[in-house]
Amino acid sequence: MRRWISKQLLILLAVLLALSVPASADSQTNLLNFGCSNYNAANPSLFLINLNSTIADLLSRISSADDGGVLSATADRARSPTPVYALAFCRGYLSRRDCLDCLSSAASRLRTCGAATGGRAIYDGCTLRYENGPFFDQGTLPGNAPICANGTAPTPGFAAATLSLLQDLCSATPKVASYFADSVRDGVYAAAQCSPTVSETVCAVCLQVAYGNIKGCLPSSDGRAVDAGCFMRYSGEAFFSANDTVDLTLYVAAGAKRKRISPLVEGVAGGVFAVLFLSLALLIWIRRRRRPEESWRGDILGATELRGPTNFHYRDLQSATNNFSKENKLGEGGFGQVYKGILKDGKTIAVKKLAMTQSKNVRASFLSEVKLISNVHHQNLLRLLGCSTKKDELLLVYEYMANGSLDNFLFGEMRGMLNWKQRFDIIVGMARGLAYLHQEFHVCIIHRDIKASNVLLDDNLRPKIADFGLARLLPGDQSHLSTYFAGTLGYIAPEYVIHGDLTEKVDTYSFGVVVLEIISGHKSSDSKPEHVSQHLLELGWKLYEEDNLPDLIDKSLDPSEYHLEEVMRAITIALLCTQAVSLRPTMMEVVVFLLSQNDPQISLSRPAFLNTTSGVHDDLTSSTASSSAPPTSILMPKFSAR
Incomplete structure (x- = not known):
């Protein structure tokens, strides 16, 4: 017991010493983003002890890390009654001392959060964040925004050179082992970085959102974009050494240089490869023939490393x-x-x-x-x-989710309790969860029954999608015929109902319908007196064509608490999700649309199955929606950062 107490005292002493170290001038401790959770821990004293110990672990691990590469670390007190998870990483061009100075400044600032269950401090040189739950897989979160300097471009070609370099950084950084890349081109210094704990796909999406934000800074001479899982910066002045940069041509496909191989060598190599391939295929065939058929039982992922429940x-x-x-x-x-x-x-x-x-x-x-x-x-x-x-x-x-399901907050006893920020966060959370199921997990899991009652809310009103994967228990040839098990009318994509065509775009369609419910506060099958017997989706398209989308917004929302452009943007994205199959975005693209500050050009066409004059169209998977109404192009409105 005494040894345990002594160890805790040493850890706390290490934290205090670290926080007392003054930041050096080169540690890039210019604060870019800071925030604390609105919720406090149930046991503040124990939580603060765990928080201090966790931050001390982070600083200790970075202090003792091997030289070279990006300095980063994670730590947690996951098994405690008041768990703490923390992440720290520095820009790749910082020295160990400057990294520790930057993180010490961040830790000192986070102390002002008290017993708040989460906090973040992002500087030019480092990122430090903690939460009371796992967050290491997060890339983009609502509230991301560019940070632009006041200076103008030093040269006429600065803006074009900057955009070209940032695009290459977006392509290269997710492929770099450390998720960090910096480069100098035509007088432009630029760097991009992702959290070392995210996947390559999440990194790519986060940087794409950052790029959409930061390009709005031009023609300013300096700009930054920060998010939960990534950082991007450009400048006309050096903020790292030009002698130690990443060769982007090694990672950008368009700029990769390959050595020419003579046709003779290519032919010989090709022949040898063909012989080896055929031999290997023959060997595998013989072994499978010899093996009893019933002895082979592949796991659903074809992998053995999965842990059982x-x-x-x-x-x-x-x-x-x-x-x-x-x-x-x-x-x-x-x-x-x-x-x-x-x-x-x-x-x-x-x-x-x-x-x-x-x-x-x-x-x-x-x-x-x-x-x-x-x-x-x-x-x-x-x-x-x-x-x-x-x-x-x-x-x-x-x-267990104490707050129950989303439908109770939209249509039940808790109706009208959600403000716009909470609703938008729920929309983004749902999109991120579906994107993970479709593109991030080992196999593509299609939910098939996305609706408000299958979205649960935790204590912080964070959405959690339920019942994913269960539809796979049904016979593959029959599951689409049962709306009781695999889908609910009003939410199911028409190509799945009529033809049984199952792709991840089925979930995209259902997501769009639920987003309309979240924004309007009405069920998909609800009808209003002024729009008798009109389903919510059809009503949404009618209001869109009449250029009257604000009429769809839930009247219980306080107009002073939201930006109309942001709500309109979310409605338009929801309608985009209900287009013909080939025109629907992936859920990863939906995340980017929701969180990006740029103005993507999106073309919308009234879906054929909503054409009341011609009824249901036979070819619902057509790449072009057939309708009497011509396609309408809009410029997505830009909404203000929060």
Whole structure:
């Protein structure tokens, strides 16, 4: 016990010493972004101890890191009753001392957050952030904005050279191992960096948003763009050494130089490769022929490194839910009933009893799919904790969301409680969760039933999409025929309902409908007295064609709390998501559209299936929507940074 106390005292002393070190002039401690959470920890004293210890760990790890490369570290007190997660990283051109000076300044500033459950401090030279939950995968968040200097371009060609260099940095940086790149071209100094904890795709999307923001600074001689997971800067003056930069041509495909190989060498190499390839293919075929067919059982990802779900005892779940009593029932969906439960250790959970009959094949499919789902970790996706296959029932155990589902805040008892900022954050969170399922996870998971009741809200009103992956338990040839299990009318994309065509764009369509619900406060099938028997989506398109989109905005929203351009932008993106299949954006593109400050040119056409004069169009997957109304082009309005 004494050793533990001594260790904690040493850690706290290290923090105090670090915070007392004055920042040097070269550490680039120009503050760009700072903020604290609006929520305080339930146990402030313990939280502050954990926070100080975590920051001390970060500084210690960076102080003892190997020389060379980008200085970065993560630390956490995840198993504590008051967990803390923290991330620190410095720009690649900073020395270790300057990095530590910058982070010390950041840590000192974050002390003013008190017991707030989250805080961030971003400087020219470093980023330091902490939260009471995992956030390491975050790239873009609402509130990102450019920071522009007042000076003008030093030369006439400065703006063009800057844009060219920044575009190359956007392409190259995600491919660099350290996620950091800097370069000098035609008198322009520029650098880009992503958090070392994000994926390559998230890095690329974050930098694309940053590029859209920072180019608005031109023709200013200096500009920056900051976000949760990336940083970008350009300047007409040196802010790093030109002698130590990244060769972008090694990573940018258009500028990559390849040595010419003689046709003779190419022919010989090609022939040798062909022989080796055929030999290998023959060997694999022979081995598969010799192996008993029933002995091969591939996992759903074709990988063995996936961790299996936690197996809960049926009796423990039965006891936790008071024998699945009516008093503990939270609701019922297409896949079964959900109950609130409290485990013996006091942890609150949600237990879903799947409405499926146990059989050998069903059980095997269930275990395989649950193994997949249990390895999905994202802040906007409901966490599957484990399962139970005992008795005659299949049970799934999820984390418990005290605020329930989004539909209660839109159409139920909590209607009118969400302000615009909260609604916009929910929209972005949903988009990020779907983008992860479609493009970030090992395999593409299509939800098939995106709707407000399948979006849960945590204590901070952060959205978490539920029931993803469960539709895969249904027979692949039959699932699209059952709207009870795999989709809800009013939200399902028409090509899925009529033809059974299933792609990730099915979720994009449903997302667009839910966004319209979030903004209007009305269900997709709601009708208003002035628009009798008109579905929300059709109403949205009518108001769009009449140039009267503000009429769709929920009247309970305070106009002084939102920028009309921002709401209009979100409505337009929602309508874009309901276009013909090939015209719908990916969810990654939706994230960029929502968070970028630039003005993308988007062309919208009234979907054929909403053409009331001609009825439902036969070819709903056509690349061009057929309609009596001509395509309409708009310039997306630019909204102010928060």
